[in-house]
Amino acid sequence: MKGLKIVVLAKQVPDTRNVGKDAMKADGTVNRAVLPAIFNPEDLNALEQALRLKDKYPGTEITLLTMGPGRAAEIIREGLYRGADNGFLLSDRAFAGSDTLATSYAISQALKKMGNIDIIIAGRQAIDGDTAQVGPQVAEKLAFPQITYAEDIVSAEKGKIIVKRRLERGVETVEGTMPMVVTVNASAPDCRPRNAKFVMKYKHARAVSEMQNADEDYIALHNNRPYLNIGEWSVNDIETKAEELGLSGSPTKVKAIENVVFQAKEAKVLEPTDADMDELMKELIANHTIG
Amino acid sequence: MNNVFVYCEIEEGKIADVSLELLTKGRSLADDLKCDLEAVVIGADLKGVEKQIIPFGVDTVWMADDKRLYPYTTLPHTSIIVKLFQEEKPQIALMGATSIGRDLGPRVSSALHSGLTADCTSLVIGDHEDKKNNKEYKDLLYQIRPAFGGNIVATIINPDCRPQMATVREGVMKKEIRSEAYKGKVKNIEVEKYLNSEDFVVKVIERHMEKSKVNIKNAGIIVAGGYGVGSKENFEKLAELAHVIGGEVGASRAAVDAGYASHERQIGQTGVTVRPKLYIACGISGQIQHTAGMEESSMVIAINTDKNAPINNFADYVITGDIADVIPKMIKKYKENTK
Numbered sequence: 093m094k095g096l097k098i099v100v101l102a103k104q105v106p107d108t109r110n111v112g113k114d115a116m117k118a119d120g121t122v123n124r125a126v127l128p129a130i131f132n133p134e135d136l137n138a139l140e141q142a143l144r145l146k147d148k149y150p151g152t153e154i155t156l157l158t159m160g161p162g163r164a165a166e167i168i169r170e171g172l173y174r175g176a177d178n179g180f181l182l183s184d185r186a187f188a189g190s191d192t193l194a195t196s197y198a199i200s201q202a203l204k205k206m207g208n209i210d211i212i213i214a215g216r217q218a219i220d221g222d223t224a225q226v227g228p229q230v231a232e233k234l235a236f237p238q239i240t241y242a243e244d245i246v247s248a249e250k251g252k253i254i255v256k257r258r259l260e261r262g263v264e265t266v267e268g269t270m271p272m273v274v275t276v277n278a279s280a281p282d283c284r285p286r287n288a289k290f291v292m293k294y295k296h297a298r299a300v301s302e303m304q305n306a307d308e309d310y311i312a313l314h315n316n317r318p319y320l321n322i323g324e325w326s327v328n329d330i331e332t333k334a335e336e337l338g339l340s341g342s343p344t345k346v347k348a349i350e351n352v353v354f355q356a357k358e359a360k361v362l363e364p365t366d367a368d369m370d371e372l373m374k375e376l377i378a379n380h381t382i383g
Numbered sequence: 384m385n386n387v388f389v390y391c392e393i394e395e396g397k398i399a400d401v402s403l404e405l406l407t408k409g410r411s412l413a414d415d416l417k418c419d420l421e422a423v424v425i426g427a428d429l430k431g432v433e434k435q436i437i438p439f440g441v442d443t444v445w446m447a448d449d450k451r452l453y454p455y456t457t458l459p460h461t462s463i464i465v466k467l468f469q470e471e472k473p474q475i476a477l478m479g480a481t482s483i484g485r486d487l488g489p490r491v492s493s494a495l496h497s498g499l500t501a502d503c504t505s506l507v508i509g510d511h512e513d514k515k516n517n518k519e520y521k522d523l524l525y526q527i528r529p530a531f532g533g534n535i536v537a538t539i540i541n542p543d544c545r546p547q548m549a550t551v552r553e554g555v556m557k558k559e560i561r562s563e564a565y566k567g568k569v570k571n572i573e574v575e576k577y578l579n580s581e582d583f584v585v586k587v588i589e590r591h592m593e594k595s596k597v598n599i600k601n602a603g604i605i606v607a608g609g610y611g612v613g614s615k616e617n618f619e620k621l622a623e624l625a626h627v628i629g630g631e632v633g634a635s636r637a638a639v640d641a642g643y644a645s646h647e648r649q650i651g652q653t654g655v656t657v658r659p660k661l662y663i664a665c666g667i668s669g670q671i672q673h674t675a676g677m678e679e680s681s682m683v684i685a686i687n688t689d690k691n692a693p694i695n696n697f698a699d700y701v702i703t704g705d706i707a708d709v710i711p712k713m714i715k716k717y718k719e720n721t722k
Contacts (some may be wrong), residue, residue, distance in 0.1 A: 108531050110446055148566045167641070193492065193498065220531055222409055222502060222530070223502075224485045224503040225488070225501060226489075228457075228486060228488075229489045229493040230488070231490065232490045233493060237585050238490065240457075240486045241482045241486070261593050262590065262592035262593050264590045264591075265588050265589040266456070266584065266586060266588065267585070268584055269584045269585075319401075331617075342498075343492075343496065343498030344500060344526075344540070344541050345540050345542060346537055346539060347511060347534050347538040347540045348537070350538075350539050351535055359685075359698045359701045360701070361702075361703070362656065362700055362702045363704070364704030364705070364708055365714060368702075370720070372684075372700060372702075372713070373717045373719075373720045374720055377721065380527060380529070381661045382604060382628045382717070383505070
């Protein structure tokens with residue numbers, strides 16, 4: 093039997109679970125440079141689902157696709173260490189400022205270029221935005237059906253895919269046709285660890301933008317071992333309309349950003365009076381804690 | 384045309400609470416915009432369902448009634464909503480931030496090329512000046528949401544694309560009937576005209592749903608009581624505060640042992656661990672067994688008669704006083720400030 097062609101969509105995200113005081117710049121924007129960059133957790137759950145299908149259906153090929161700056165190639169290497177076959181980095185300043193719609197447009201155009209995909213698997217959402225939108229929007233742009241909130245891809249054979257979904261108040265098993273977009277919940281099994289053999293094989297895997305300062309020997313190594321070259325596409329490598337990209341392709345705009353947590357953690361002592369309770373409620377409403 | 388639309392989720396003939404909360408918010412937005420509020424229900428056996436919807440101030444209920452439309456699957460619901468929105472051109476469309484709304488919303492927004500903001504905690508109408516392009520916008524929907532792991536709050540707008548779409552989680556907005564006598568009309572959607580032949584490629588083959596139950600684990604706001612609350616009657620005051628500000632009631636082990644609250648509400652080492660954005664600890668001393676289950680709350684308000692209670696070390700606000708006095712004042716002041 094012929095294996096499946098799977099693309100896993102992954103994102104490198106700032107680790108918002110470990111945000112320190114220096115995480116915000118004076119102007120209220122996020123200082124991404126000081127936050128550790130990690131493989132988005134649910135995208136790892138997605139990768140594990142792909143790896144399980146590869147275990148089950150020999151000949152399956154797993155490609156990681158990520159969009160981001162040059163350093164996002166780190167998560168492609170991480171994916172290779174865990175058993176993915178290859179990866180692509182979609183990187184261009186033209187993508188900067190993209191909201192979920194412009195992001196899904198760029199990603200779907202890259203997926204169209206790849207072609208012949210059976211399953212696209214992504215994490216349900218990324219921890220820096222928590223929107224859960226890119227998966228379904230990619231599906232719509234490719235005119236693929238979608239199965240979100242997946243916990244287990246039970247099988248994917250003879251053109252049919254069966255998926256168990258975890259919803260707020262229960263579970264559901266659905267059957268659909270391939271090609272299909274599946275987004276995976278954190279309740280799915282954790283991703284397997286790195287495989288020592290793959291770490292040895294791929295530790296020098298690099299994207300083009302990481303090779304800028306490489307010496308001749310390093311370039312020669314990559315010429316001799318093509319699998320060490322992580323594919324990198326700029327806006328010129330995929331077919332796009334400029335007005336659909338970046339800020340101009342984004343219907344949503346950020347009007348204002350407010351920093352809510354980094355206030356002094358010293359208790360404010362209030363008296364049980366009408367005046368103090370009034371002040372408390374006004375504060376809680378103003379900082380969007382309630383109301 | 385150009386009205387406010389709410390997509391209503393339905394489970395076993397009952398409109399979901401989150402949808403009723405959105406109808407309440409939708410009504411107040413429609414009042415501000417001086418337009419109509421319209422609801423869409425897609426499912427099977429919908430006869431009479433409008434009675435659950437219209438009292439929230441709904442002027443038109445759109446119903447797509449077909450046995451293939453329940454339980455929810457993505458594509459047929461998307462096809463109906465996309466076509467209906469193309470015809471009716473809502474200025475605002477709201478959905479629950481549930482496994483349904485967060486599945487349907489992005490698909491619809493992609494098809495319509497409209498902006499969608501997920502998990503909003505506040506929605507208000509306001510103006511916007513685009514200084515760069517020298518354009519002014521009146522009456523936009525400000526979609527306010529936490530981002531970046533809850534470390535920032537962003538106000539998002541969709542200046543040029545319609546509808547302005549947003550999802551909101553259950554329990555974030557208040558649910559309030561406008562009038563039992565409200566007059567609204569029902570419009571039936573001719574389902575066949577809205578569906579595509581390939582819309583049923585995904586089938587639900589098995590389904591186990593539980594009735595909605597106490598869910599303090601995912602509550603954004605928790606009002607928790609300890610032994611110091613003193614009585615079941617006082618615990619009801621906590622429940623009232625929780626209801627008013629959109630939270631759930633939690634309890635310490637001592638309060639559960641005293642019979643003030645049921646075990647499923649217990650927070651701490653032997654109960655559940657919670658991480659709400661607001662934790663109001665009432666009459667809780669703050670033993671480690673309890674604080675282990677709530678110390679990751681974003682904000683803590685401690686109400687206690689003992690001004691040296693250990694819970695105060697976790698608190699952002701300390702109120703030294705009696706529950707029976709403080710809680711009603713909080714409710715009153717919340718209501719005054721949200722009018």
